[in-house]
Amino acid sequence: MGLTIIFSSLLVFGVLGLLGWHYKRKQEATAQFRGRMIQLENTFKLHGTQLLFREQALLKYNFLKYNLSAALLEQPEIQL
Numbered sequence: 107m108g109l110t111i112i113f114s115s116l117l118v119f120g121v122l123g124l125l126g127w128h129y130k131r132k133q134e135a136t137a138q139f140r141g142r143m144i145q146l147e148n149t150f151k152l153h154g155t156q157l158l159f160r161e162q163a164l165l166k167y168n169f170l171k172y173n174l175s176a177a178l179l180e181q182p183e184i185q186l
Contacts, residue, residue: 156183
């Protein structure tokens, strides 16, 4: 009888430990995914602003009067 109680309690604690470990691992994966998504959203916003900047510069450009390199301005956000 005592051995059955010990074995049952070890089994219950083992199952609870595995469930806790799985929950913690799932939470860490979710947090990592959210961080990556925020990073990608920020990257997309930055690239969108850069594209808008370039488009506005090209709209102002007179192809017959100026050199093309004058319209393609260097952007400080881009690190080479």
